[in-house]
Amino acid sequence: MAKRVGMEVSIAVAEAVKLADADVIAAYPITPQTHIVEHLSELVADGELDAAYIPVESEHSAMSSCIGSSAAGARTFTATSSQGLALMNEMIYIAPVLRTPIVLAIANRALSAPINIWNDHSDIMSVRDTGWLSIFAENGQEALDLTLASFRIAEDPAVCLPISMNIDGFTLSHFIEPILMPEKAEVDKFLPPYKPQLWLDIKNPISIGLLGGPECYTEARKATDDALWGAKRVVIKAFDEFNQVFGRQYHVVETYRHEDAETIIVSMGSISETAMTAIDEMRDQGQKIGLVRLRLWRPFPEEEFLAAVSKAKNLAVIDRHMVMGCSSGPVGLEVKSLVYNSGLRPGISNFLLGLGGRDVTRDDFKYIHEKATSGQVQARCEIVGVFE
Amino acid sequence: MRAADVPFEKVTNKNFPKGPDSLASGHRACQGCGEVLALRLLLKALGTDFIAVSATGCMEVCTGPYPQSAWRMPWIHVAFENAAAVASGVEAATHVLRRKGRGHDQRIPVVAVAGDGGTADIGLQALSGALERFHENFVYVCLDNEAYMNTGIQRSSATPFGANTTTSPIGSHSKGQYTWKKNMPAIAAAHGVPYVATANPAFHLDLMNKIRRAVAIEGPAYIHVYAPCPTGWRMKPELAVESGRLAVSTRIFPLYEVIEGRYQINRKVDNPTPIADYFKAQGRFRHLKEDDVAFITKRVNADYERLVDLAEKFPVD
Amino acid sequence: MTKPTVDAMAKVGDLPMGFTAKPGSTVAFKTGDWRSVRPVLDREKCIYCGFCYFYCPDGVYQDMGKDEKYYKADLDFCKGCGICAHECPKKAITMTLEEV
Numbered sequence: 011m012a013k014r015v016g017m018e019v020s021i022a023v024a025e026a027v028k029l030a031d032a033d034v035i036a037a038y039p040i041t042p043q044t045h046i047v048e049h050l051s052e053l054v055a056d057g058e059l060d061a062a063y064i065p066v067e068s069e070h071s072a073m074s075s076c077i078g079s080s081a082a083g084a085r086t087f088t089a090t091s092s093q094g095l096a097l098m099n100e101m102i103y104i105a106p107v108l109r110t111p112i113v114l115a116i117a118n119r120a121l122s123a124p125i126n127i128w129n130d131h132s133d134i135m136s137v138r139d140t141g142w143l144s145i146f147a148e149n150g151q152e153a154l155d156l157t158l159a160s161f162r163i164a165e166d167p168a169v170c171l172p173i174s175m176n177i178d179g180f181t182l183s184h185f186i187e188p189i190l191m192p193e194k195a196e197v198d199k200f201l202p203p204y205k206p207q208l209w210l211d212i213k214n215p216i217s218i219g220l221l222g223g224p225e226c227y228t229e230a231r232k233a234t235d236d237a238l239w240g241a242k243r244v245v246i247k248a249f250d251e252f253n254q255v256f257g258r259q260y261h262v263v264e265t266y267r268h269e270d271a272e273t274i275i276v277s278m279g280s281i282s283e284t285a286m287t288a289i290d291e292m293r294d295q296g297q298k299i300g301l302v303r304l305r306l307w308r309p310f311p312e313e314e315f316l317a318a319v320s321k322a323k324n325l326a327v328i329d330r331h332m333v334m335g336c337s338s339g340p341v342g343l344e345v346k347s348l349v350y351n352s353g354l355r356p357g358i359s360n361f362l363l364g365l366g367g368r369d370v371t372r373d374d375f376k377y378i379h380e381k382a383t384s385g386q387v388q389a390r391c392e393i394v395g396v397f398e
Numbered sequence: 399m400r401a402a403d404v405p406f407e408k409v410t411n412k413n414f415p416k417g418p419d420s421l422a423s424g425h426r427a428c429q430g431c432g433e434v435l436a437l438r439l440l441l442k443a444l445g446t447d448f449i450a451v452s453a454t455g456c457m458e459v460c461t462g463p464y465p466q467s468a469w470r471m472p473w474i475h476v477a478f479e480n481a482a483a484v485a486s487g488v489e490a491a492t493h494v495l496r497r498k499g500r501g502h503d504q505r506i507p508v509v510a511v512a513g514d515g516g517t518a519d520i521g522l523q524a525l526s527g528a529l530e531r532f533h534e535n536f537v538y539v540c541l542d543n544e545a546y547m548n549t550g551i552q553r554s555s556a557t558p559f560g561a562n563t564t565t566s567p568i569g570s571h572s573k574g575q576y577t578w579k580k581n582m583p584a585i586a587a588a589h590g591v592p593y594v595a596t597a598n599p600a601f602h603l604d605l606m607n608k609i610r611r612a613v614a615i616e617g618p619a620y621i622h623v624y625a626p627c628p629t630g631w632r633m634k635p636e637l638a639v640e641s642g643r644l645a646v647s648t649r650i651f652p653l654y655e656v657i658e659g660r661y662q663i664n665r666k667v668d669n670p671t672p673i674a675d676y677f678k679a680q681g682r683f684r685h686l687k688e689d690d691v692a693f694i695t696k697r698v699n700a701d702y703e704r705l706v707d708l709a710e711k712f713p714v715d
Numbered sequence: 716m717t718k719p720t721v722d723a724m725a726k727v728g729d730l731p732m733g734f735t736a737k738p739g740s741t742v743a744f745k746t747g748d749w750r751s752v753r754p755v756l757d758r759e760k761c762i763y764c765g766f767c768y769f770y771c772p773d774g775v776y777q778d779m780g781k782d783e784k785y786y787k788a789d790l791d792f793c794k795g796c797g798i799c800a801h802e803c804p805k806k807a808i809t810m811t812l813e814e815v
Contacts, residue, residue, distance in 0.1 A: 033494050036487055060498060062490035067527030071483035074476060074524065078451065078487025081474050084495055086487075104476055109733035170732060203500075208733050210449045210472035210488060212506060215738040217467030219452075219475035222734065226464055226724040230734045233727050411765065419774040423792040424741030427772060429749065430796030435772035446738075465724065466744060467736035602769045628796075636797035636810075639770050 012190040012256070019150040020045035020183045022191075023089070023115050023175075026157035028059045029197040032113075033084035033204075036064035036075035040094040041127045042179035043117040047089055069094035073101035073112075080110035080172075081218055083209035085161065088112065091179055092119035095133040105172045106141025107234045108218055109208065111164035112172040114142075115157065118279070118330075119179040120366040128367020129179040131278070134307075135331035135340045141234045143173040143241055144308040146278045148264075150187030153177045155258060158192075162201050162248045169241045170207045171234075176307075178280040180367070192256060200255045239309050262306035263314040267293060271300030273324040273382050276345060278304045281328070281363075281370045288375035299379055310344060316352050325349070325358045326382035329391060332362060337390045357382070360391040368395065401592040402657045402714050406614035409443055409606040418470070420446055425468040426460040430635025432626030432642065433457060433541045436599040437511065440539060440623070443606035444509070444613060446471040449488050453481035453512030453521060456548040457541060479520035482528035482538055485510035489533045507535045507613040513625075514542040514556035518580045529589040529618045536618040537609065540582060543627035551630040555580040558650075559697075560690055561682045563630075568685045578697065586620035587656040593619035594656040599626075600642025601653060604664055608655070624651045632681020644676040649702040654709070661709040673698065746773065750795030752810040754788050760807035761785045767799035767808060 017025070024046050027035070035054070037047040053059040064079075066072045072088050080086040090098060095116060105112055121132040134144060143163060147153040156175050164173040177183050208216060222230045245262055253259040266286050268274055277285050282303045292299050302318045304311070319325055327346075329339025338346060342360030349358060359382045364370040374394050381392065409415070420441035427434035437457055441450070452458040452475040461468035462475060476484045489508040495501030510528075512521055517540040525538060545563045546552040553566035557575045562568045566575040587594045593615045597605040605623065612619035624645055626638040633641065645651035648671045653664040673695045677683035686694075754767075763784040768776040775793045776786040788799070800808040 033498065034487065034490050036490070060494070062494040064486055064490050064531065066483065066486070067523060067530075071480060071486070071524050071527055074480035074483035075487030075490070077476050078474065078484035079491040080487075082449070082488040082491035082495070083501065084491035086491075100477060101480070107734060108476070208735060210474060212447050212449065212472060212502060215446065215470065215472040217462055217469050217473045217736040217738060218733055220462045220464040220467065220734055220736055221459055222464050225722060226730075229723060229725060229727045229730055230464075233730045233734075236727065414765070414769075416778045421774065422739035422741050423774045423789070424744040424746060425773070426744075426746070429794040430798055431772045435770065438772065438774055439769070461741065462736065464734060465736050466740040467738060468741040470739040473738075599770070636801035638772070639798055639802050
């Protein structure tokens with residue numbers, strides 16, 4: 011039986027890595043991710059997790075070591091944030107094409123400059139198109155559950171791709187929350203021992219990481235993209251089987267009071283909890299508002315998203331990453347392009363908020379609702395609460 | 399046991415492994431490439447029971463164009479500056495999988511191979527990290543052809559003083575490379591690793607025995623290999639091995655080992671060949687005047703004598 | 716407009732997972748046609764020392780054994796660099812112009 015514990019979310023993520031019996035962890039300290047890898051190194055030091063902890067000298071080497079370790083057949087985990095993910099960038103592009111199912115926890119944080127350690131989604135959004143699966147947790151339980159699910163999804167023979175499990179830095183990573191900590195036996199039912207699809211085996215050698223010229227580069231990239239799109243089916247199956255073992259059902263797109271909503275807020279991550287509280291208050295005042303939350307960000311769950319927003323008159327899409335010199339944020343752009351091409355014609359407004367740790371309040375969502383239902387759709391993303 | 403006493407099977411002319419090369423023919427290295435010769439001999443010394451990791455560079459490009467690979471052992475290439483970090487991950491994985499009963503129950507050496515740019519310049523941080531972390535089955539080989547040859551003969555920090563490259567060109571205000579070659583073996587040795595060596599394909603048995611010793615010793619090892627490049631050095635393709643011999647006999651590239659901080663010169667050179675003899679076959683040095691050669695000779699001799707001092711003060715035996 | 720095409724090496728669905736290759740598979744690529752000169756051995760002069768074999772960057776020499784006592788070049792792969800001829804202590808190898 012699962013035990014209910016009060017635990018910092020970062021520690022819960024590390025405990026999930028222990029429950030998954032990871033073989034290799036290669037990591038470099040960066041705020042606000044550090045508590046995850048600190049706890050993992052403690053677990054290794056105490057003999058509670060039989061793994062190699064490689065204290066690398068940079069995030070670039072962290073991801074390089076993870077690619078090496080995963081290619082050598084080990085269940086591999088790392089965690090980072092912000093500048094760390096930016097430094098990994100070159101390796102981030104390589105891992106999916108080499109089909110290394112690494113699990114990367116990102117405690118999302120703003121990118122410099124100015125240097126800022128607090129939460130937004132600049133880091134993950136800057137590597138969104140690289141071939142990684144990408145999922146977002148909203149609370150501590152989800153962070154633990156999705157870490158377990160991440161190993162299961164990434165290592166599925168049909169997927170064999172790396173995955174990023176995103177938690178908001180500080181506002182989620184550093185909170186102490188009540189968490190149901192599963193038993194190892196339950197986890198073993200859900201997550202089988204890792205069987206690599208291809209690995210550096212001296213008895214059956216292969217060469218990984220070849221040169222691909224103009225006559226095969228396109229095909230190699232497309233093969234990776236095909237695997238990524240195909241992964242959605244596996245994500246849904248893994249979530250269903252997770253429910254069978256643990257009794258908690260996740261979906262690639264989560265909804266809240268959206269059935270009869272005229273206006274739908276589209277969000278990701280932990281601000282969705284604030285949004286739901288604001289929605290309850292607005293509902294009490296008779297507003298027909300609901301929430302659609304993207305749990306799976308890559309591959310983009312197109313059908314599920316369109317089904318969830320099909321009846322809405324207005325969509326208010328939240329972005330937490332500033333795209334400079336462009337009319338919309340990344341989520342806004344993608345929602346607009348998807349919804350427009352589907353033939354649906356809701357008004358789509360795009361709002362940027364919660365940058366660099368700026369508080370996101372219920373009033374922000376009430377303001378967003380007002381703007382989204384005003385009948386005037388702005389061409390450009392509006393930065394909520396900017397002083398100018 | 400002292401690292402110097404760790405046993406390993408020595409390659410000799412009599413027991414030379416005459417079976418198939420561990421690096422297959424059909425690779426696209428230039429005619430007369432001394433770097434691929436060094437690589438062929440290094441891999442041949444090890445057989446195929448190990449994992450090779452390549453940095454981006456000449457050797458990676460010429461051995462792994464899809465859908466082919468010249469490597470007969472498991473091989474991975476990820477990027478330019480990170481061969482040491484990738485090898486760290488591979489090494490940790492093989493180690494832990496063996497412990498957990500999921501890998502092969504044997505010690506699997508991991509050998510990272512990179513060029514001078516991938517080692518002394520862009521890869522220095524990853525290499526330093528890997529050496530410092532003391533991976534048990536980790537060998538790093540720098541194949542030093544003294545410039546960025548794969549991108550078109552640009553200077554690196556391993557390019558020798560006076561060499562004409564495409565980014566240290568000679569001109570009215572330039573005599574070519576104006577900095578002295580970075581001393582990578584000394585940097586590696588400063589990490590306190592058990593084994594550092596220099597090697598050269600012209601001394602093929604010495605080279606092959608050094609990698610065998612590097613693999614036999616537990617803990618990280620670094621081998622710095624002279625890798626003559628006829629294309630980049632503006633040299634006739636048949637001269638790679640001869641240039642290797644001259645590099646040693648002129649004291650330009652001394653052959654030595656640093657075993658647990660103790661020095662051993664493998665080829666003592668009491669009466670060096672004039673450096674001009676080494677330079678004359680290579681177009682990259684053709685512009686140098688007598689006084690330039692005198693200046694270089696002075697510094698080469700000083701560096702060599704310092705090495706002799708170290709070998710006398712801190713001998714292996 | 717017709718869809719532009721190139722001579723692709725493989726279709727997306729045919730690529731191996733992870734874009735890998737089999738070990739030693741470059742042997743399918745014959746580098747012998749890079750050559751303008753070929754090594755010709757005078758077996759009378761050959762002392763079976765093995766320098767041609769040790770120093771060949773392309774691994775083209777094969778040991779013919781203790782009875783034959785010489786090393787034979789595989790011209791499928793020999794690029795004609797001439798190291799073997801240059802290193803031969805008995806000058807038993809001559810680089811000879813390929814006839815077209």
